[in-house]
Amino acid sequence: MSDSYPMPTEDQVNIDPYSLPLAEINVANPYLFAHDVHGKWFRRLRDEAPVHYCVDSFFGPYWSVTRYDDIMTVDTSHAVFSSEPVITIREPFEDFPLPMFIAMDPPKHDEQRKVVAPVVGPENLKNFESIIRERTADVLEHLPLGESFNWVERVSIELTTRMLATLFDFPFEERSKLTYWSDVATAVPGLGLIESEDERKQVMLECLEYFTGLWNERVNRPGGNDLVSMLAHGEATKNMGPVEYLGNLILLIVGGNDTTRNTMTASVLSLANNPDQFEKLVADPSLIPSMVAETIRWQTPLAHMRRTAKVDTELGGQQIRAGDKVVMWYVSGNRDERVFERPDDFIIDRPNVRKHLAFGFGIHRCMGNRLAELQLKILWEEILKRFERIELAGDVQRSVSVFVHGYTGLPVIAHPRRP
Numbered sequence: 001m002s003d004s005y006p007m008p009t010e011d012q013v014n015i016d017p018y019s020l021p022l023a024e025i026n027v028a029n030p031y032l033f034a035h036d037v038h039g040k041w042f043r044r045l046r047d048e049a050p051v052h053y054c055v056d057s058f059f060g061p062y063w064s065v066t067r068y069d070d071i072m073t074v075d076t077s078h079a080v081f082s083s084e085p086v087i088t089i090r091e092p093f094e095d096f097p098l099p100m101f102i103a104m105d106p107p108k109h110d111e112q113r114k115v116v117a118p119v120v121g122p123e124n125l126k127n128f129e130s131i132i133r134e135r136t137a138d139v140l141e142h143l144p145l146g147e148s149f150n151w152v153e154r155v156s157i158e159l160t161t162r163m164l165a166t167l168f169d170f171p172f173e174e175r176s177k178l179t180y181w182s183d184v185a186t187a188v189p190g191l192g193l194i195e196s197e198d199e200r201k202q203v204m205l206e207c208l209e210y211f212t213g214l215w216n217e218r219v220n221r222p223g224g225n226d227l228v229s230m231l232a233h234g235e236a237t238k239n240m241g242p243v244e245y246l247g248n249l250i251l252l253i254v255g256g257n258d259t260t261r262n263t264m265t266a267s268v269l270s271l272a273n274n275p276d277q278f279e280k281l282v283a284d285p286s287l288i289p290s291m292v293a294e295t296i297r298w299q300t301p302l303a304h305m306r307r308t309a310k311v312d313t314e315l316g317g318q319q320i321r322a323g324d325k326v327v328m329w330y331v332s333g334n335r336d337e338r339v340f341e342r343p344d345d346f347i348i349d350r351p352n353v354r355k356h357l358a359f360g361f362g363i364h365r366c367m368g369n370r371l372a373e374l375q376l377k378i379l380w381e382e383i384l385k386r387f388e389r390i391e392l393a394g395d396v397q398r399s400v401s402v403f404v405h406g407y408t409g410l411p412v413i414a415h416p417r418r419p
């Protein structure tokens, strides 16, 4: 992050991107996403400068990669585009860098990922299915009927937090701590939740202290299918220092939390806004998995991943130098008209629905994608059993972030099925 540039402001929201010279385009403004006006900025880049250099920004200079095919090239070329030292456009916290395997290159990345991958392996997923269904039913059964409530809080956050508690075998009654740590880890200081990097550090250290207690309980106990036991016993992770333990915890907390949460909210929002698609789903519930994939494409819960060029290279006719920051905007690749017909429309049975980039590609492809899809599928199976429709009851509130592409509020009214 550059100290010499002020915080991005809301003014840019009212600017027509086509009125600016290409060189002045800077898409890394969280307010563009909060106001849902980023789409036209990315369309201009895709059409006119698909590999685009922004010289000055709050986050320093960076390349934007906005077309599907170029994103795929970067994501699958880890020897050229490194995930170190960090995978977001923000620089690592200077006095408190958190190592985590998503921000490592081979061989260390591969070794650590292998330790925790079984938590979402086929066997665990099979066991999770009934737990997820039970909890989903419980949350839906307790919703107020015929009156407005915030879907984000009552359903999306509640369900993803319960899932996280299961993955970590975290004390269930204290599970709201997980949501809080996840939110603090990704918050921008000064925009609500925290005021400074120092405050973030304090909260992160509380998180470490809590999880150190869980590690100590489990390190001498054999086995354990939960993430803490896996990290404490795994060959590649058992000797990690505390800060690396914290880094990997944050990865696993944030990875499984915001993303699935925002997809759950997006599914309600997009089906309510597209009644023809909702009718299609009700008429043929076997379309649920396809609808889930379309929601993940349409929402793209993580707007970008960042890489750093290891060597001088060429991409889309542009010369990228070793050390340059390269941002893959998944949120743009998933709306690339060269790959998706009518990309801004929500079409639950589009033929190439699973082709989206929202889980990334290559060696860092999302580890929890099957779990996220399973949670979403069960949610909609259970919703269709109980509710005739979920109606929007106010304005949606969106996250102010260039990374987490999601929602803080969605007022709705749930209408039960008539007997």
Ligand code: HEM
Pocket: 075, 101, 102, 103, 113, 120, 251, 252, 255, 256, 257, 259, 260, 263, 296, 300, 301, 302, 305, 358, 359, 360, 361, 362, 363, 364, 365, 366, 367, 368, 369, 371, 372
């Ligand atoms: C709709 C939900 C989700 C979305 C959109 C999503 C998206 C992503 C993306 C874009 C990446 C980076 C891919 C890349 O760099 O190529 C990633 C990595 C990762 N995700 Fe997810 N994710 C979701 C759910 C989950 C869940 C439920 C978990 C929990 C287990 C999870 C855990 C991870 C982990 C551990 C990584 C790092 C993988 C690595 O570096 O090898 N994700 N995810």
